[in-house]
Amino acid sequence: MSIRYLELVCPAGTPSALRTAVEAGADTVYCGFRDCTNARNYPGLNFDFDELCAGVTYAHARDCKVLVAINTFPRAGDESPWHRAVDHAAAAGVDAVILADLGVLDYATRCHPNLRRHLSVQASAANAPSIQFYRDHFDVRRVVLPRVLSVEAVAELIAETGIETEVFAFGSVGPMSEGRCYLSSYLTGLSPTSEGACAPASHVAYEEIDGRVLSRLGGVTLNCFARGEPAAYPTPCKGRYVTHGQASYLFEEPVGLNAIEILPQLKGAGVTALKIEGRQRSRAYVAEVVTTFRRALDALERCDEGTPTGQLHGNTEGGKETCGAYQKGWR
Amino acid sequence: MDRTAPLPLALLRGTATVLPRAVISAITAALLRGLLKTHPRLLENLTRLEPAIVHVIASDLPYRFAITVGRAPITLTVVDRIATGADAQVSASVATLVDLLEGRIDSDTLFFRRDLRIAGNTAVVVGLRNVLDREELSIANELEALCGPLGGTARRLARALEVIADSAGARLAAMHRTLHPPGTEAQDLTADVRRCHEEIAALTARLGTLESRRKRQADKIA
Known part of the structure; x- marks a missing residue:
């Protein structure tokens, strides 16, 4: 595969989304199996083994790589689904697996030494010693960085570790400690890190009262959207909580991450790949976001003035965008 | 049928409203x-879902x-507008639901914008x-297939009717504009602007008079 500029890594929640992403200009697509081994374990989503094999064939025929996320954490004494997922990914001929758990990394290293390993953001490796540990012990070739680093911090990490980095370019702002957040577990009894679904749909409920929409998770009201107010995902980190008699977003406002304006800075920092989040989104989202980023990256490669940034804010939570921690102006 | 061709939605909605x-x-x-x-895996995947009845409510259909x-x-039936007994409900306009079904729009985006409402079993x-x-x-392809060998003719007829309906709609709108010109507010605005100009002129004159008086008084004191 030729990396035209920054490698564009795109979500594929279903086989049709995979084809859409490839056609829209993805350099790489990432997907997961239909079980608890990946962090987007939602009903009707993901791939079985045959679908993955077909997807790999389709993508490789179009010079596009396929990565498989096996990025949840095995339950004690029940590692077999994760080991089977690694075996199936290797058998399907994928280009790399995206792993988070030490045991799964160890299994993949021992049983499939030639299968390229990436470190999932779920491992939350955000400092040089941590990244070097994964690189040195499991020959991890690429790390997906948590969304808590400024561009300068990303550049320093790359310089210090010498490892390929993949950073989020579009999706959630994600300021939580990824892979270690238990807010959703507290409300639902299900672990996002081992069951693979933060705010599982089975525990989500919406109620409309006089034009206002209440979103609940595990019976706890997380938000109330006024008539016409843009809505957000029903995750605890984006709940609006009442403190001192006033409702406000304590952890994170419903705002989407969009780094399309700072692609030159990310390139300058030495980033290898840009990740578009959204395996749980429809293929219409995939088509629009991937097409927009493809155009922006191609324009950047040609050194065109005025990189096209598109109009993606309609696809983001709350209808608002930010560069998040990349340009953080807070301490 | 050409996959990129839009479904004649106005015609479809009108037909769906009047047919028994x-x-x-x-x-x-x-x-x-x-x-x-035509989509064999669709049946398999629908069967794998949690058993449930979902009501799809097109806000512009009765x-x-x-x-x-x-x-x-798997069954798809037409039920009364006020029917109950659903495990979950999805509500949006016909156009939005068709766009969703055919993959032209993202459901999460619709949800963020509040153009899609869901209730009941979210999973x-x-x-x-x-x-x-x-x-x-x-x-569109499925409807054309339903018409068998006449599918192509039905498609062309539907498109022609849609064009006629669009044209008639545009003419009606033009007639409406002729009969009810939107000029009332604009005329009021023009009158308001004229009054403002007159008031400014009067105030300017008054200011000039006051300025002259002040100057005369200052000269007298000097």
Whole structure:
């Protein structure tokens, strides 16, 4: 595969989304199996083994790589689904697996030494010693960085570790400690890190009262959207909580991450790949976001003035965008 | 049918509003049979969902659609606008629902914008959305297939009728504008601006008078 500029890594929640992403200009697509081994374990989503094999064939025929996320954490004494997922990914001929758990990394290293390993953001490796540990012990070739680093911090990490980095370019702002957040577990009894679904749909409920929409998770009201107010995902980190008699977003406002304006800075920092989040989104989202980023990256490669940034804010939570921690102006 | 061709939605909605319920039921049942036949994995994936009845409510149609999933046979029926008994509900306009079904718009985006409402068992709705989005469905293709050898003719006729309806709609709108010119507010605005100009002129004159008086008084003191 030729990396035209920054490698564009795109979500594929279903086989049709995979084809859409490839056609829209993805350099790489990432997907997961239909079980608890990946962090987007939602009903009707993901791939079985045959679908993955077909997807790999389709993508490789179009010079596009396929990565498989096996990025949840095995339950004690029940590692077999994760080991089977690694075996199936290797058998399907994928280009790399995206792993988070030490045991799964160890299994993949021992049983499939030639299968390229990436470190999932779920491992939350955000400092040089941590990244070097994964690189040195499991020959991890690429790390997906948590969304808590400024561009300068990303550049320093790359310089210090010498490892390929993949950073989020579009999706959630994600300021939580990824892979270690238990807010959703507290409300639902299900672990996002081992069951693979933060705010599982089975525990989500919406109620409309006089034009206002209440979103609940595990019976706890997380938000109330006024008539016409843009809505957000029903995750605890984006709940609006009442403190001192006033409702406000304590952890994170419903705002989407969009780094399309700072692609030159990310390139300058030495980033290898840009990740578009959204395996749980429809293929219409995939088509629009991937097409927009493809155009922006191609324009950047040609050194065109005025990189096209598109109009993606309609696809983001709350209808608002930010560069998040990349340009953080807070301490 | 050309997959990129838009479904003649206004015609479809109009037809769906006036046809007898029994005819609509027969067409939707045939439509489902066609979709399941042309997309064999759709049946398998719908059957794998949690057993449930989902009401799909097109806000601009006088009835609902009820789809049963999670067990064979999968059914799609037309039910009363105020029917109950659903495990989950999805509501949006016909145009939005068709765009969703055919993969032209993202459901989360619609949700953020509040253009799509869901109630009841969210897991079933999410599962149904994902299963439908796995397929590249075309209502237009299925409707054309239902017409058999006359499908091509029906498609051309539908498009022609849609063009005629659009044209008639535009003419009606033009007539409406002629009969009810939107000038009332603009005329009021013009009058307001004229009054403002007159007041400014009067105030300017008054200011000049005051300035002259002040100057005369200052000269007198000096």
